[in-house]
Structure formats: C-alpha cells, structure tokens
Amino acid sequence: DVKVTQSSRYLVKRTGEKVFLECVQDMDHENMFWYRQDPGLGLRLIYFSYDVKMKEKGDIPEGYSVSREKKERFSLILESASTNQTSMYLCASIRSGQGKGYTFGSGTRLTVV
Amino acid sequence: GENVEQHPSTLSVQEGDSAVIKCTYSDSASNYFPWYKQELGKGPQLIIDIRSNVGEKKDQRIAVTLNKTAKHFSLHITETQPEDSAVYFCAASSNNNDMRFGAGTRLTVKP
Numbered sequence: 001d002v003k004v005t006q007s008s009r010y011l012v013k014r015t016g017e018k019v020f021l022e023c024v025q026d027m028d029h030e031n032m033f034w035y036r037q038d039p040g041l042g043l044r045l046i047y048f049s050y051d052v053k054m055k056e057k058g059d060i061p062e063g064y065s066v067s068r069e070k071k072e073r074f075s076l077i078l079e080s081a082s083t084n085q086t087s088m089y090l091c092a093s094i095r096s097g098q099g100k101g102y103t104f105g106s107g108t109r110l111t112v113v
Numbered sequence: 114g115e116n117v118e119q120h121p122s123t124l125s126v127q128e129g130d131s132a133v134i135k136c137t138y139s140d141s142a143s144n145y146f147p148w149y150k151q152e153l154g155k156g157p158q159l160i161i162d163i164r165s166n167v168g169e170k171k172d173q174r175i176a177v178t179l180n181k182t183a184k185h186f187s188l189h190i191t192e193t194q195p196e197d198s199a200v201y202f203c204a205a206s207s208n209n210n211d212m213r214f215g216a217g218t219r220l221t222v223k224p
Binding site for chain 2: 004035040041042043044045059090092099100101102103104105106107
C-alpha cells in the first residue's frame, strides 16, 4: 500500500522556535506538496516541489520555507514559529502525469504557544 | 488563479437519506475534479473523481456530476450510513501542481 508518512502527529512549540515538519513518501513520486488546514478555510497550499532541489511558492508561503534534498523527503520549515501558524499541516504527493488525486499523509497538528 | 467554493459547510442527514454537496470553480481551464473524504485523525482520501470530458460518474452509492458550462460539480451520496460521517472536500485542477480545494463540508449521518 502506498504511503505518505508525516513524522509527528502532534507537536507543541514555543513562539520563535525553528520548527521542522518532515514528510516521506515511498511511491517514487516527483511532486510533493505542503498544505495547512484551518476550519472554514479548507486546504491552502504553502509550497510544492516537482523535483529534487526544486521548490515553488504556493498561495501562503510567508513565514515558511521548504527543503527537498532527496526525492522521497519534503520538509517544511517554520523559521520562527508564531501563534498564527498553529494549524493542521498536510503533506501530499503525486506522480508526474498521473492525472489522479493526491495521496495525503495523516497530518501534523502543530500548536505554537 | 483557480477559486473553488463549496456548500454547505455543514450537512446533517438521517441514515438512509441522500446527501448532496456542491462546488463551483472559476478557471475554465480546470479539467480534473476530485473529491476527498477526511475522517477524524486522518488525512484526506480520494473517493471519486471526474474529468471535464465526462458529465457524470458513479461508484456504488457515490456519484459526481459536472456542468462545465456553469462551472459547477456536485457529490451525491445515496443511502447514507453512519460511516459516511466525515469532512468532504472538492478540488479542481488543470495540471498536477495547481489543485485548489474547497473549504470542506462536515457531513453527519444520524442513525
């Protein structure tokens, strides 16, 4: 069964901390995505990557950065966490040209205090 | 860019009744419309999808319809069961890297 694995289900971090959210997929997918999910706002795209070392800004990239050093791993970085970054973070992936829906991880619920 | 609107935000039905969730999109270039189901504590899972060259698609109790002219598409669940209770998201895209999601509908099926 194909899988997208997010390393943490729950995280609590302090304001100003540097936070790393990790996502690994075992499907050899080229494209990977980071979304945040907030009530009433749905899923909003933060960053995506279509190849190793490539990254593109999504709709809400401010306050975030990403890293894609290996094909299977896509990391989301909060350089200096703030309380308005408290949210559910979802990672997804898809093969190029597959033309199907994304495969999502189970999510990381981040609380910044 | 694409903008997807989804209604209603919450929906409560009796077990056995039908449920309908509607979405509209803005970009006429969008040609792929998936629907996701998110159960508590899990990530969204693809349940059905439709492409712009098709008007309707069915999979057992679930069906999706697409009206390209009006730029709207709908999810229909018949004979609802308690295990259908979840948050449902619609989405639209024209290629793999530009999928945009609706705000979600929380469906509750009362036994």
